[in-house]
Amino acid sequence: MPEQKQSVDELKNQSPQAEKNPCVSILLPLPFKDTYDYLVPASLPLIPGMIVTVEFGQRHLNGVVWSVGKTPDVPVSKLKYISGIVEGFSLSPENLEFLKWVSSYTMSPLGTILKMMMSVPEVFTPLKRPAPQRIFPAPDPSFNPPLLEPQQIEAVAFLKSQFSRGYSVTLLDGVTGSGKTEVYLEALKECFLKKQQILILLPQISLAPQIAQRFERRFGVSPTLWHSSLTKAQRRESWKQIHSGQAQAIIGARSSLFLPYANLGMIVVDEEHDPAYKQEEGVIYQARDLAVARAYLEKISCLLASATPSLETLYNCESEKYQRIQLKSRYGVAEIPAIQIIDLRQLSARKEKKYWISAPLATHLKETIAAGEQALIYLNRRGYAPLTLCGSCGTKLQCPYCSAWLVNHLKHGKFICHHCGHNVSVSKTCQECGAEESWVCCGPGVERIAEELAERFPSFRTTIISSDIIEDADAMAQIAEKIHNHDIDIIIGTQMIAKGHHFPNLTLVGIIDADLGLSGGDLRASEKTYQALHQVAGRAGREEKTGHVYLQTYAPEHPVLMSLLSGDRETFIAQEMESRERGDMPPFTRLASLIFSSRHREAVELTAQTFARNAPRSQDILVLGPSPAPLAVVRGKYRWRMLVQTPRTISIQSVIHQWMKQVKIPTNVKVKIDIDPYSFL
């Protein structure tokens, strides 16, 4: 870098009058919506996308050339010269377009999105001593072509035909075991023949090893993985090779959308319906939707794969924005095993000892284990009990920083807040009244189910699979191995277990609380519950062994459970679609959520109310709220929220943009905008 700086210094001295030297605007990877202007020696040709080093305040930063030859909007006396050019790096026009698109869609500052793209700032500073270069060999299209079935061949042919169209989106709708992965891997071959890059997006990175393995079997090389727990060196190397186009196959979670691809040829969004694609922290976005946008800007194909496509995607298929191809199950067996309902209302009428695992489910469990098979008990709730209170004074244990209960975790011996991570050791005495050993635990979590199993069936070997117990991919692999070796009879799992892993000897799935998730502030509650339960149910049996699924519920007549029972997805979708249309909800309208937060209670409330009073007056635009957010306090910050709804025909972003220009927001109140909100909490 010193020599680069020197060269700029020399060049600018050759043309001493600053006015003669052009001005460029530089976008910095900081949360600003505007660029900053710098001078550049006339003889240094800069073009947008180039990476330059500049002095910014006291700091030295790398930024990207945004535009050249403009008239500065501050007095020339304030302008500094750029310090140098970072050779060998540049963001392509497609990457810059994507950056702009994401910024305006999510209403986040350009610089914030740039920071996401320049997620490995170290790549721009040369290493002190050269690291051994990892090799990124090209995938071999003819390494190990699979034998495909007629319907797969047809699907591949369709996908190939899409490549000539430039931008296109196709939904690959196929049940588990119908060979979706083989189909899309085969379609990717076309990209490798053209030396293009491909991106496979996954909702969570724990699914990557399996896909990577299948990829390697097919193309003879391992793909480049991108996720948050890579080491510095790995990130550095992968980022560089993705930027240079050397790395051709990338498998990653949400954040891999923001990598600086050199020539992307196709994007696959696997499990497109998965709610994990929605990023809720920082810049709020739906990775599936951004993938479609990126495909549009790159003029390439996007493939969405799912066994239970989202309503949004189905809506786009119906309105012919997306193509749709379907794969039927290869084995001719039902898509998910027979599902039976256990009506807890009837059972609780009888005054038996209260267990979380009902008598019928317990019986089936015993039979399954006796038959030498394995079972899964599903409860999407971490810890021992979601709520603990003092039996003596009635105090409920609450997080001091959030309006949420503290969850008892036996594993850690702590009460933990699931929203901010705050935790306290489990003590014997109640802080409020001094009573000893007076805790009353309300409701079950996976740990409590494990305890009940140990008590009632001490001979069964059980394991919990939740994020508290399984902390990384290695731990998961170890547990999976134990299950495969039949060292485990019963798995007690949260949603972590719903995806990816298939255990051939697992024939029974018991769902402790099928109603969990059906209530609460989420417009997609029904859809999400349907998808989650469908996915969990799919863990039971497959191929030769028939599976059984038992759903414990207090609401057996709920449409979600009825359609799961009948296996009639079409009817469920139709009903759900109709109810969304009737309620003027997405995908029939657009929705945005505005979240006001501040440490000052009165300031948030006042700001939110002032904001609401200045709402655009149009009969098309509906504003709900403001009201204290369902989780009114998180991490010690007060939160109010507001919902905005507009017709699909207008840009909800511009409505909000205009609106915000009219209202002054005090600096101590932050506004977060969630376009297409999923969770209302």
Added chain:
DNA sequence: AGCACGCCGACT
């Protein structure tokens, strides 16, 4: 985001 500046409380 970082960093400086600035204005009020408890300490060597």
Added chain:
DNA sequence: GTCGGCGTGCTC
């Protein structure tokens, strides 16, 4: 008397 809290404002 100063050290340091974090509120406010600025960076081409």
